[in-house]
Amino acid sequence: MGKPAGKAFDFKLFSRLIGFTKPYRGTFIFVTFAAIGLSVAGLLGPIFLKNTIDLGMLPQDWEAMVFYISLIAVALVFEVLFQFSFIYYANWLGQTVIKDIRIKLFGHMMRFKMAYFDKSAVGRLTTRTVNDIETIASIFSEGLFTIASDVLKMAVIATYMVYESWQLALISFSILPVLIYATRIFQRAMKGAFEDVRNQVANLNTFVQERITGMKIVQIFVREDQEYETFMRINEEHKKGWIKTVWYNSIFFPIAEISGSVALGLIVWYGGMNILPEGTFPANGMTLGLITAFIQLSQMLFRPLRMIADKFNTLQMGMVAANRVFEILDTTSNISDHGDQELDTIEGRIDFEAVTFGYKPDEPVLKSIDFTVTPGQTVAIVGATGAGKSTIINLLTRFYEIDAGAIRIDGHDIKTMTLASLRGHIAVVLQDVFLFADTILNNITLGDDQITEEQVIAAAKEIGVHDFISSLPEGYHYNVKERGAMLSSGQRQLIAFLRAFMSGPSILILDEATSSVDSYSEELIQNATDRITKGRTSIVIAHRLATIQKADQIMVMEAGKIVEVGTHKSLIKKASGHYKSLYEVQFALKE
Secondary structure (H helix, E strand, C coil), rough: CCCCCCCCCHHHHHHHHHHHHHHHHHHHHHHHHHHHHHHHHHHHHHHHHHHHHHHHCCCCHHHHHHHHHHHHHHHHHHHHHHHHHHHHHHHCCCHHHHHHHHHHHHHHHHHHHHHHHHHCCCHHHHHHHHHHHHHHHHHHHHHHHHHHHHHHHHHHHHHHHHHHCCHHHHHHHHCCCHHHHHHHHHHHHHHHHHHHHHHHHHHHHHHHHHHHHCCCHHCCCCCHHHHHHHHHHHHHHHHHHHHHHHHHHHHHHHHHHHHHHHHHHHHHHHHHHHHHHCCCCCCCCCCCCHHHHHHHHHHHHHHHHHHHHHHHHHHHHHHHHHHHHHHHHHCCCCCCCCCCCCCCCCCCCCCEEEEEECCCCCCCCCEEEEEEECCCCCEEEEECCCCCCHHHHHHCCCCCCCCEEEEECCCCCHECCCCCHHHHHHEECCCCCCCCCCHHHHHHHHHCCCCCCHHHHHHHHHHCCCCHHCCCCCCCCCCCCCCHHHCCCHHHHHHHHHHHHHCCEEEEEEECCCCCCHHHHHHHHHHHHHHHHCEEEEEEEECHHHHHHCEEEEEEECEEEEEEEEEEHHHHHHCCHHHHHHHHHHHHHCC
């Protein structure tokens, strides 16, 4: 059956998971009580059936038979009530617990460094947040409590069987070692199989998510057939993972079924050999009612044992999923938010002091750079791709932590500020604008109830984008669909400008905001830029040098260092200067 995959059951992991039920201790206790009631009520049926046969049917006592049949009906009603309570509240507890875990996981992931998301596939994280957490719910609904209930039921049944007839009980128990040994091997094999299944599910989700997101690239480069073949291979591995679990099930359950049938046959054989003619009571107490009860009891004993293995599969699958979720919860990739300064207002002075940083160890992207941006100043940063321009923005907003040096705003080290305070004073407009599958209004306000539609419209008119938004179907309530697919790149940029403007930032960052828009949108964006940068500290990163000629200061970067600083007029006059070379190249391209 393959090599066992580590421990069949991780009690430390299980204890951690059970810790999430503490706020719902009352429900947990009630489900436990329902499990006990279900076990007792299930045992009453065979007991009353035995008495119905021995004390009612065989002696032909009509009143006794009606009495015990009535007791069977009452026991059945109680069993139904306990089963309803057990199933409903066990599932309620499971769904409530995974709601709490999912909230905790999502909140934890939202505080990760950008470096974590750089290395983690979106599809894999989606699997952890949705599929794996949903699997954890089955621990409570189909695993933990069901196993506990079945074990308790088996214990009660076994005790009663020994009490009534140790001989028949011994015959029934004779196959237990075989079933227990087979179950143990089955559990270990299934743990490894389920781990493989979860890996394949994550791979499948990642592949599908990436290809659907990048479908335009797939079709432009005519990669449909190749991607289809790759998907077939991944899907085949996914199928193999599940087939392995089916293989183990197909071996175990026939063994369990045959073992139960053998025990049933032995009970009938031994009981039949020892019962007296006409169903009278022999000296050893063997009766037709007792044998009938033991037939029913043996089925009640072996059925949970067979199902326990199946429920243990569910439990282990949930444990594998829980382990994957806890791995993310235990990830310490968060930006430290130990600062205690919350600045209500800032003037907007920015100081980079000997800042060094690299995305990888020993590979610095920024090399001890120094610069100052005074309040209300517009500073443009230019340079070749990979020079470190966008990295400056990532460090200023603390998406990444610097390796050496210091970054200060109004003289305060940004590490001493709370992240909410720091980022609350900064607005960023990126080259690749991200819009949610929602209305334009909600993409601008981002769910802030304090911003009214009237305020948004007034701001749109102020920066010159109201006419564009009004021309769209449903205007500000137009749904832009996933990632703003219903808008052009220029239109998305205009929405991003309005979103930044509405946040009322003290520091504005424009990262390649006009690099991929048409001339009409660029004109609107330029007008919006002039409006929202007026009177506030602004950092503009741009490839198009024509868009930053009005900047108060231009910094030229090369290989992680600032090689030139000045205004457009002063830099263009430098013979063999870096900025002049960049400008002449762009001018020549336009010619």
